Amino acid sequence: MAKFPSHEWIALFQEELNKNAAYEDSARTWEGDFIFVVEPDGPIASRQAFYLDLFHGKCREARLLTNPEERSAAYSYAGTYSNWKRLIQGELDPLKALMGGQFKLKGNMMKIMRYTRAAKELVNTASRVPTEFQ
Amino acid sequence: MWFFTSPRLVFGPGSIEFLASLQARRALLICDRELARRGVPARVEEHLRTGGGEVRLFAEVDPEPKVSTVERALTAAKEFQPDVIVGLGGGSTLDVAKATYALYERPDLGLMDLHPLTDMTLGQRAILVGIPTTSGTGSEATWAVVLTEGEGGRKLELAHRELVPRWAILDPDLAATMPPKVTTDTAADALCHSVEAIASDWSNPFSDAYAKQAVEILMEELPRTTGAKGVPSPTRESLHYAATMGGLAFGNAQVGIAHAMAHALGSKFPVPHGRASGLFLPYSVEFNFDAARERYQKLRSALGAPHVASGHALADRIRTLWDQVGMSRTIPQALPISAPDFEKALPDLVSRADQSTCVSSNPRVPTTAELERLFRAAWNGTRVDF
Numbered sequence: 240m241a242k243f244p245s246h247e248w249i250a251l252f253q254e255e256l257n258k259n260a261a262y263e264d265s266a267r268t269w270e271g272d273f274i275f276v277v278e279p280d281g282p283i284a285s286r287q288a289f290y291l292d293l294f295h296g297k298c299r300e301a302r303l304l305t306n307p308e309e310r311s312a313a314y315s316y317a318g319t320y321s322n323w324k325r326l327i328q329g330e331l332d333p334l335k336a337l338m339g340g341q342f343k344l345k346g347n348m349m350k351i352m353r354y355t356r357a358a359k360e361l362v363n364t365a366s367r368v369p370t371e372f373q
Numbered sequence: 374m375w376f377f378t379s380p381r382l383v384f385g386p387g388s389i390e391f392l393a394s395l396q397a398r399r400a401l402l403i404c405d406r407e408l409a410r411r412g413v414p415a416r417v418e419e420h421l422r423t424g425g426g427e428v429r430l431f432a433e434v435d436p437e438p439k440v441s442t443v444e445r446a447l448t449a450a451k452e453f454q455p456d457v458i459v460g461l462g463g464g465s466t467l468d469v470a471k472a473t474y475a476l477y478e479r480p481d482l483g484l485m486d487l488h489p490l491t492d493m494t495l496g497q498r499a500i501l502v503g504i505p506t507t508s509g510t511g512s513e514a515t516w517a518v519v520l521t522e523g524e525g526g527r528k529l530e531l532a533h534r535e536l537v538p539r540w541a542i543l544d545p546d547l548a549a550t551m552p553p554k555v556t557t558d559t560a561a562d563a564l565c566h567s568v569e570a571i572a573s574d575w576s577n578p579f580s581d582a583y584a585k586q587a588v589e590i591l592m593e594e595l596p597r598t599t600g601a602k603g604v605p606s607p608t609r610e611s612l613h614y615a616a617t618m619g620g621l622a623f624g625n626a627q628v629g630i631a632h633a634m635a636h637a638l639g640s641k642f643p644v645p646h647g648r649a650s651g652l653f654l655p656y657s658v659e660f661n662f663d664a665a666r667e668r669y670q671k672l673r674s675a676l677g678a679p680h681v682a683s684g685h686a687l688a689d690r691i692r693t694l695w696d697q698v699g700m701s702r703t704i705p706q707a708l709p710i711s712a713p714d715f716e717k718a719l720p721d722l723v724s725r726a727d728q729s730t731c732v733s734s735n736p737r738v739p740t741t742a743e744l745e746r747l748f749r750a751a752w753n754g755t756r757v758d759f
Contacts, residue, residue, distance in 0.1 A: 261738075261740060264740050264741055264742075265727070265740075265741075332574060332575070332733075332734075334733055334734075335375065335575055335734075337489070337490060338489045338490070339374045339375060339376075340374075341374065344490060348488045348490055349485045349488060352488065352530070352730050353728040353730075354728070355730055355732060355733030356727065356732050356733060356738050358733070359733055359738055360738075
């Protein structure tokens with residue numbers, strides 16, 4: 240079990256993602272890095288962020304940033320800790336959550352709309368990581 | 374958290390007279406060439422002019438409209454400065470009207486900005502009215518716009534909640550001149566919208582209510598469209614309303630892989646959209662059934678319990694209906710392409726379907742290999758057993 244968010248969790252996530260054939264198939268032409276931002280609420284008192292370098296169906300780099308502004312990326316996907324918890328537990332659809340305003344996306348929306356299957360697989364992968372919420 | 378978005382509906386035979394009450398000063402009326410040739414816009418213009426307003430007709434919409442069509446309509450809107458924009462026609466025309474309206478309202482935006490996350494605040498300069506003349510697309514009730522990027526290009530699937538027209542006028546008299554084959558094709562599209570909305574991961578109690586009612590009407594009325602005396606008026610009226618119900622259902626719950634595949638096929642070959650979505654529906658139901666068994670049970674009252682017992686049973690019920698009304702069950706029945714041409718196009722068809730936004734809310738998300746098998750099944754007319 241790994242706590243969310245933590246270095247251990249993102250390492251497990253990267254491992255799971257790189258084993259996920261469905262993700263690899265759906266994102267085989269995707270090029271673009273992400274910052275996943277966890278906005279504080281509930282037990283989380285400060286903003287936290289993960290960096291993910293996603294390229295042609297693989298995750299080349301994944302790490303917890305010490306400071307959310309430490310680096311930029313093509314996309315950022317941000318939501319509160321409570322909504323991340325619901326997303327990882329499969330209670331929220333990643334795209335529906337965007338349209339409902341529970342998550343905010345920055346980046347080229349038209350490009351990402353062509354990879355909705357990959358977005359779903361990213362979330363499905365997160366659901367497979369043995370996660371302990373704080 | 375989710376939303377249910379709907380236009381204000383005006384319905385009934387002769388309901389286009391409602392247009393007079395809008396008291397338009399300048400109304401831009403958008404339609405297709407064929408409708409203009411048949412003189413249909415004149416019936417609408419008469420009511421728009423009642424209050425002394427001017428009307429400008431833009432009758433340049435073609436089937437499978439391109440981005441360039443919107444650009445020309447937008448030029449007309451900028452010159453004319455309408456306070457009412459009316460889309461009169463089938464899905465292609467309504468989609469052009471919706472995109473034109475958005476870009477006229479917001480000249481700082483481009484087509485690529487018409488996605489759900491853009492802050493829009495439309496309705497400052499004009500109101501949008503959708504008047505369907507076919508009974509199937511449901512576009513008058515949805516937030517979606519589908520355009521083609523150039524000749525043989527991909528389908529651009531655009532959407533924003535504010536693209537739903539302020540008013541939708543459902544006057545079944547306007548659909549009375551629809552040729553029988555168009556009636557069947559468009560009604561098949563409405564059935565596809567409704568069944569896919571029921572099965573969608575985004576389905577909700579409100580979309581389900583409209584979808585169930587639409588399926589019930591369509592299953593009952595569609596076989597009555599093929600009689601020698603043409604389509605009876607009560608059937609015409611019921612189909613016209615059912616199409617909008619289907620639009621309200623999928624507009625608030627999304628469609629699925631039958632539409633993803635239909636958009637891909639329609640972007641490569643000249644096939645009416647309703648014929649394409651209808652032909653793919655049974656295959657998608659067979660593919661999805663185990664992932665959405667509970668949702669399909671909501672169709673029990675409309676179809677009868679034995680027909681929702683399995684994916685094959687439900688698909689066969691739809692295939693029987695298609696046989697009754699002369700709908701295509703396979704790709705070769707729907708359009709005259711050779712097997713080598715199909716094989717050549719297949720990788721692109723799979724890629725385009727895979728990248729459709731319709732895939733993500735489908736209850737079972739297909740891999741590219743599964744999409745290829747689905748296209749092959751629809752080519753050969755074989756059951757989906759994977």
